[in-house]
Amino acid sequence: MSYALRHNPQKYGISLDKYGYTNLDGFIVAMNRVHHFSPALTKEKINMVIANSNKKRFAIKGNKICALYGHSIPGIIKHQVAVPPAVLFHGTARRFMPSIKEVGLLPMQRQFVHLSTDVATARAVGMRHDSNPVILQIDTVAARKAGVNFYIGNNQVWLCDELPSQFFKEIQ
Structure with a gap:
């Protein structure tokens, strides 16, 4: 499916x-x-x-x-902008961090960057590519003030088009 x-x-x-x-x-x-x-x-x-x-x-x-989310077909889903929780999380492989620090989070082969509502989910996602993933904490309040749009994926997943590096910090 x-x-x-x-x-x-x-x-x-x-x-x-x-x-x-x-x-x-x-x-x-x-x-x-x-x-x-x-x-x-x-x-x-x-x-x-x-x-x-x-x-x-x-x-x-x-x-x-x-x-509802996770499409690799560009532009297929139109989401309405929504207000996310003040903090979200993203899990990723350590080998990707130099690039992420330089250019921010990008959707890569997906339509959106996927963010998690909790550290455990972010860790599980990051572990797909690294047994000891980096967990990033996202400041959605500052990002929204700067014009970043967020969209609801589901009750555990939020989406954004891309996220510049000034809006997240490494917490694990």
Whole structure:
């Protein structure tokens, strides 16, 4: 589901609207056609995935489904600017720190920079690339005053376009 809705909808013959949604029935047909699921993927199974996911990556509205964040397709999702908590966190590999200190946090292969609401989540994200990741603490109040926009990803993830280095400090 993530791959189809976040990275390569064309592979499945589906199209996403400007908010990242696609027709749920068509999505199910496409997923079953490409992957030959046995038993077949159904609305009920998708609802179970959504209900049991701690990351809340997907949403269904009416008969449409979307991935809420994590897209690698530029410009696919339009988020509304929102006010984040005063402090957010970002976990990253130590080898990336020289570049991050120089140019700030950039989305790289994603549409947005992903920030966490707690240190534990940031550490888990950073550990994908480093067994001893760096944890950055983000001053969202100062960043917002300087014009950085933040967007809600879900209850644990906030997004921004990019974040200059003056708005974070290394805490671990």
